[in-house]
Amino acid sequence: PRPILLTRHGESKDNVRGRIGGDTALSDAGEIYAKKLSNFIEKRLKSERAASIWTSTLQRTILTASPIVGFPKIQWRALDEINSGVCDGMTYEEIKKNMPEEYEARKKDKLRYRYPRGESYLDVIQRLEPVIIELERQRAPVVVISHQAVLRALYAYFADRPLKEIPHIEMPLHTIIEIQMGVTGVQEKRYKLMD
Numbered sequence: 001p002r003p004i005l006l007t008r009h010g011e012s013k014d015n016v017r018g019r020i021g022g023d024t025a026l027s028d029a030g031e032i033y034a035k036k037l038s039n040f041i042e043k044r045l046k047s048e049r050a051a052s053i054w055t056s057t058l059q060r061t062i063l064t065a066s067p068i069v070g071f072p073k074i075q076w077r078a079l080d081e082i083n084s085g086v087c088d089g090m091t092y093e094e095i096k097k098n099m100p101e102e103y104e105a106r107k108k109d110k111l112r113y114r115y116p117r118g119e120s121y122l123d124v125i126q127r128l129e130p131v132i133i134e135l136e137r138q139r140a141p142v143v144v145i146s147h148q149a150v151l152r153a154l155y156a157y158f159a160d161r162p163l164k165e166i167p168h169i170e171m172p173l174h175t176i177i178e179i180q181m182g183v184t185g186v187q188e189k190r191y192k193l194m195d
């Protein structure tokens with residue numbers, strides 16, 4: 001069995017401000033996580049010469065991977081965060097206040113709700129298909145550094161969680177979810193590196 005390690009990027013400046021989407025750099029806490037993650041990965045995958053690090057094309061995942069040395073890094077657009085379209089850069093409070101119908105529609109059906117000029121969770125799940133095929137094909141460990149909505153979908157696939165739960169799966173910052181796929185099924189371990 002070989003592990004797949006899933007993690008969100010370190011806390012970003014927009015996370016601190018409560019803004020969704022965007023392409024900001026890391027907060028101070030996020031940078032500390034990036035260093036802790038790299039120590040963890042270098043220990044955990046020490047003898048794994050063929051391991052690789054996959055990120056999205058957004059700064060916050062690339063910066064989270066940047067302290068890690070010794071493994072190839074691959075950027076996937078398919079690992080980018082859910083596109084929140086016209087709501088990109090807003091806080092949930094602002095959406096609720098300025099676009100109450102959108103806010104309510106999403107609350108009612110978060111899985112199918114598509115942001116105007118953006119994506120739904122179902123759209124994200126669909127665009128992840130090539131990533132999943134490639135992850136299944138890999139023989140060596142892969143570290144996936146991505147975003148909350150995307151990781152919910154990836155995690156649900158490997159942990160066999162129902163579609164309707166996906167938008168509500170807890171996906172905390174600064175935590176690594178290690179998935180081992182063996183003959184007897186999927187095993188999971190979590191490492192919380194900081195608060």
Ligand code: G3H
Nearest residue numbers: 020021081082147148149
């Ligand atoms: O920026 C988007 C968030 O990471 C996704 O969270 O789908 O719970 O709004 P949400």
